[in-house]
Amino acid sequence: MKHKVLIMKCDRYDPEKIAGLIGEGIEELGVKPHGKVLVKPNCVVAHPHFFTHAFTRKEFLEGLLVALKEKGEEIEELALGENSGIKIPTRYCLKNAGYLDVLKRYYVKVHYFDEAQQVPVKLDRKESLRQQILVPKPVTECDFFINLPKFKANPWTRLTLGLKNYMGIQADGPRLVDHNAFLEHKIADLQDVLQPGLVAVDAIIAGQEMVLSPTPFPMGAIVMGANSCAVDAVCCAMVHVEPGSVDHLRIASERGFGPIDLEDIEVDGDYPLDEIRRKTTSFSLIRERIDDSFENHKTLACTVGTFPYEHSRDYCWGGCPGLLQEAMHLHRLHSLHRVDEMTRVRYVVGRVDVPLDLAEDEKVIFAGDCCRWEGRINGKLVKIQGDHESSRKTMTSEKRSTDTIAKAVSSVLHCLTSASSGYIHLKGCPVSGVELGIYLSLFGGLPIIPLDTRTTLSIIGSYAQTRMGRLYKRFRD
Helix, strand or coil, rough: CCCCEEEEECCCCHHHHHHHHHHHHHHCCCCCCCEEEEEEEEECCCECCCCCCCCCCHHHHHHHHHHHHEEEECCHHHHEECHHHHHHHHHHHHHCCCCHHHHHCCCEEEEECCCCCCCCCCCCCCCCCCEEEEHHHHHHCCCCEEEEEEECCCCHHHHHCCCCHHHHHHCCHHHHCCCCCCCCHHCCCCCHHHHHEEEEEEEEEEECCCCCEEEEECCEEEECCCCCCHHHHHHHHHCCHHHHHHHHHHHHHHCCCCCCCCHHEEEEEECHHHHHHHHHHCCCCCCCCHHHHHHCCCCCCEEECCCCCCCCCCCCCHHHHHHHHHHHHHHHHHHHHHHHCCCCEEEEEECCCCCCCCCCCEEEEEEEEEEEEEEEEEEEEEEEEEEEHHHHHHHHHHCCCCCCCHHHHHHHHHHHHHHHHEEECCCCCCCCHHHHHHHHHHHHCCCHHCCCCCCCCHHHHHHHHHHHHHHHHHCCC
C-alpha cells in the first residue's frame, strides 16, 4: 500500500479548527496514539520580536493536544520534549513560544532535553557516521512519537521539515557533532533512533530563507502523514523542490525509511497539490555559497578555501559558512541599515593557499577547525592551523553541553584582547553561532544581540533554571 499524505487547508491559527483537521487526519491515516505519547515541536528558538516565525505555533500545538484527547486510545502519559538551538535554554524558548500555559491547561508533561539524562543508542548500519548516538532518555521510552515540525527554508539543507526536526532530539553538545559537511548524513542517522506514529507540519505560515529568522509566507496548509519521508517529499513538491535534491531525504529513503517519489505516495486532502504549487512560485529558498551571497556587500567579504571532506571538497554546506548567513540575517533584522555600515570584516573558511589582499582597516575572522592560512596581517606573520582531526574523532559521548553564559563572556573578552592584532581564529566544528555573532558585532561595530536588554536578563534567568534542572536530575538519576 502507498503511504498516504494529507494536505489540508487552514488559513489561520485557530486551535479549534486545527484540532478538527488533525482529528480528521488521525482517523483517515488510521493511526492510534497510545501509551507514553511524546510530542516534538520545532522550537529551535522563539521570541516575539526577533524570532516570530521560527517555531511551531502554540495554537497548532493546542489543536494537536485537543485532537489527541479526543482520538487517543489508552494514552498513559502525554508529554512534550524539545531541545532548542544556538545554546539558548529550552526553558526560555518554550516560554516565549507560549507553550507553557497550553501544556499546563492540558496536563502535559514537559521534558527539557538539554536537562535530561542522555542515553546511547547503537547505530548498526555500516554507512552510519558513528557507532552510537546520544539522545534524551524520554525519547527512548516513548510508545508513540508525534513529530510537529514547522515548514521552513534552511540555508544548510534547503528545507526544515520532519526529518530535519530530529536534530532537536539531542542535547546541544552531541547535537553539534557532525554539524558540518556530514549534517545531512547525521539527519539520516537520527532516523534509526525511532520512527513517528504521526507527522503534522505547521505550514499555515511557513518560513522562507533562514531557519532562525525566517520571513513569513502565508501557505495556509497543514500536512499530515505517518511516514516522515513521504511527508517531506510532498512538502518539497509543494514549493517546487525536487525531493531527491534534498540530500538527507534522499539518503533516508535509500536506507528504507520511506518513499520520495510522488508516484509511490497517495496525496489526499482538500488542498490539491497543483493549487498550492501555483501559490508558492515566489517561495524563497536560500542555499548559496557565502562568497556569492556577500559578493556585493560593501564591507563584508568572504574567502572560501577547500575542505577536508572527500564528498565535499569545495564547500561545507552544513557548517561554518551557513552560520555567517544566519548571523548576518539576524543582525539585519536587529539593526536594520546599520549592517550596511559595519566596518570592514573578512570571513575566512577552509584551507586558503593564496594571499587575502586585505584593506588597511579590514579585520579577519578565521572560522572553524579546518581553517588553514599563512601570511601577514598588519606586518606580522600569522599562521592559522586548526585541529580538524581531533574534532572529527570526537564522539557524541565526549561532547558536553557548554556553559552558555561563560561562553558569551569569554567570547567578548577574547575578541577585545584580539582587536589590536586585526584577526581572530574562532575554533569549533562548526563554530559557535553565539560566538560568531559576538565577533561580528565587535569587529564590525554592530550591536551585540546576545546582550540586548530585551532578552539578556530573561535568558540568564532561564539558564539558571536549566543548570538547577540538570543538577537535580543528576542526583535523582
